[in-house]
Amino acid sequence: MEKDDVRRTVAQACRVLALAGLTEDILGHVSVRVDDDTMLLRCRGPHEQGLLHTTPDDVREVRLDGTGDPGDGYRAPHEASIHAELLRARPEVRAVVHAHPRHAVLAELAGLPLRPVFGAYHIPAYRLAVDGVPVYPRSVLVSTPALGRELAAAMGESDQCMLHGHGIAVVGTSVQQAVLRALALEELARWTVELTGLGASPPDVPPEDRRELPDLGIELNDRTMWRHHLARLERAGLAVG
Ligand SMILES: [Zn+2]
DSSP states (O other): OOHHHHHHHHHHHHHHHHHTTSSOSSOOEEEEEOSSSEEEEEOBOTTOOOGGGOOGGGEEEEETTSOSOOSTTOBOOTTHHHHHHHHHHOTTOOEEEEEOOHHHHHHHHTTOOOOOOOOTTOHHHHHHHHHOOOEEOOOSOOOSHHHHHHHHHHHTTOSEEEETTTEEEEEESSHHHHHHHHHHHHHHHHHHHHHHHTTOOOOOOOHHHHTTOOOOHHIIIIIIHHHHHHHHHHHTTOOOO
């Protein structure tokens, strides 16, 4: 894929996350690996307006070692190390999402375990609950490579991680996969918080039902869902030009 197409996809990803309420103002970012030393990262420009208004021009080439200048008055976000160190530690990862979704943070702060209590309602979110979501126990700004490595170590082999009192980090083999995984994680957390508010504590999906929850495949889970989210952007007048 050409770099301009990747920039556009990252801009769409930022808008999808913001429209879904995962990054309600200016915080959060998305990155894509270019090669072993470089990523395309949503940077902060002189006319920053928040994730919902991201343009391809906001997506800049940044070195994983933190050196270099994104150009045109842009700077890498304070937490670029989240992206750089996850991409360094995980060669199979192509994209990273960092966001501050309300329910994920609420659930983690309240010590609520994300359990697989629903099934066919949202199979990707159910699978996240089965796989488990590790917690990075510090609520710091991940602003240095050392802190980024600490986060990557806490995340281990998982594709998602809760950052205590802070947000989430999610990885994928594509931007679309990482974004949809972040959305599924927030949905799981939202249900967990709402069920707790209702005073309900349903049991986990039983083994005989788990066997009837197949992976619906990349076409439905990723491609169709991505088209759905792009259509929502378009309908909201937020399509990336
Ligand atoms: Zn953050």
